[in-house]
Amino acid sequence: MNPRRWWIMMLGLIGAAALLTWGFMITAPTRMYVSTRLQMGTLVSISTWGVEENKADRAMDLAFEEIGRIEAMMSRFMPESAVAHLNQAPRGEPHAVPEELIGVIERGVEMGRLTRGAFDIGIAPLSDVWGFSREPPPEAPPPTAAIHNWLDARNGLPDQGITITPEQQILLANTAVALDLGGIAKGYAVERALEVLQRAGVANALINAGGDMRIAGAKGGQPWHIGLRDPRNPEGVVAVMDVAGSRAISTSGDYERYFMSDGVRYHHILDPKLGAPARSGLISVTVQAADSMTADALSTALFVLGGEEGLKLLRHFPGSEAFLIRADGTFIKTPGFIGTKAAPR
Ligand code: ADP
Numbered sequence: 001m002n003p004r005r006w007w008i009m010m011l012g013l014i015g016a017a018a019l020l021t022w023g024f025m026i027t028a029p030t031r032m033y034v035s036t037r038l039q040m041g042t043l044v045s046i047s048t049w050g051v052e053e054n055k056a057d058r059a060m061d062l063a064f065e066e067i068g069r070i071e072a073m074m075s076r077f078m079p080e081s082a083v084a085h086l087n088q089a090p091r092g093e094p095h096a097v098p099e100e101l102i103g104v105i106e107r108g109v110e111m112g113r114l115t116r117g118a119f120d121i122g123i124a125p126l127s128d129v130w131g132f133s134r135e136p137p138p139e140a141p142p143p144t145a146a147i148h149n150w151l152d153a154r155n156g157l158p159d160q161g162i163t164i165t166p167e168q169q170i171l172l173a174n175t176a177v178a179l180d181l182g183g184i185a186k187g188y189a190v191e192r193a194l195e196v197l198q199r200a201g202v203a204n205a206l207i208n209a210g211g212d213m214r215i216a217g218a219k220g221g222q223p224w225h226i227g228l229r230d231p232r233n234p235e236g237v238v239a240v241m242d243v244a245g246s247r248a249i250s251t252s253g254d255y256e257r258y259f260m261s262d263g264v265r266y267h268h269i270l271d272p273k274l275g276a277p278a279r280s281g282l283i284s285v286t287v288q289a290a291d292s293m294t295a296d297a298l299s300t301a302l303f304v305l306g307g308e309e310g311l312k313l314l315r316h317f318p319g320s321e322a323f324l325i326r327a328d329g330t331f332i333k334t335p336g337f338i339g340t341k342a343a344p345r
């Protein structure tokens with residue numbers, strides 16, 4: 001995230017926190033406690049309801065710690081992470097990784113199979129060719145030769161070149177394959193963070209990690225009220241979701257990280273078949289599912305696949321629902337999706 005955006009978000013949050021504090025001083029016997037940190041390259045905020053302040057604070061600290069632990073294992077940008085070590089290891093030889101990471105890789109590879117490669121956790125080298133994680137972001141697309149080199153090196157590799165050996169080690173086929181868990185690990189981390197909150201006695205919570213949300217329980221007997229951002233207007237809301245009980249919600253959009261060049265928007269969700277940002281006709285995908293890792297992976301996968309193929313993929317995940325926004329502003333909503341279109345203001 002660029003520093004200016006970060007500051008605007010921080011100021012907004014400080015304002016929101018001030019308002020909340022003021023609101024609580026004059027009302028509510030039961031309070032909501034909110035805590036926010038910068039983790040996994042985004043703002044992670046946790047809200048709790050129904051427990052007293054000390055308990056809430058302790059639980060939130062533990063939950064942030066858990067997210068930090070997972071980030072330190074799964075971020076490819078932390079040089080000492082298990083993922084960074086794997087990415088640097090010699091190719092063609094099995095490499096031992098923590099069991100927990102195997103679980104996430106397994107889910108990623110499975111999603112890769114179900115999407116015939118549209119979802120691909122091995123695209124780190126392509127992400128680097130495009131440079132979306134660079135600060136400042138690039139101003140133009142990379143040379144086509146760099147993209148074609150990547151596509152050629154990957155052509156025909158089964159499971160995108162990622163093998164889980166019977167000994168539960170990981171084998172990467174060649175240097176065009178390296179892990180980028182950006183489309184799935186935040187979901188995993190949020191799911192684990194909720195478990196930590198629950199173990200610490202918090203039954204009602206909302207965790208939001210930059211578009212990956214996990215909800216449990218309710219907010220003072222009311223559902224959690226969540227706005228879905230208008231992909232073309234940062235202040236606008238296109239839909240509202242009133243959700244109670246256990247639910248995960250994840251949004252993938254072409255407005256999170258992108259740059260414009262010659263009037264074309266280049267964003268961070270890549271179509272591995274093109275070696276370039278996905279152009280499926282969708283600009284925002286929100287998925288509701290039973291757990292956050294599924295919601296996170298599905299929102300990215302549907303974004304790449306597009307409406308028609310995406311809805312077919314959903315059938316493999318009973319209980320998962322989607323809200324898809326097309327470039328022309330029209331949308332598709334599956335019947336069980338909890339949410340209604342926001343009234344225009
Ligand atoms: P965000 O990170 O903005 O919440 P997503 O969950 O959709 O959005 O994840 C996008 C991230 O996933 C990218 O930044 C990149 O790390 C990774 N990614 C990009 N394209 C793919 C893909 N086709 N399959 C799997 N992961 C991807």
Ligand code: MG
Pocket residue numbers: 182183184250252295296297298299300
């Ligand atoms: Mg995702």
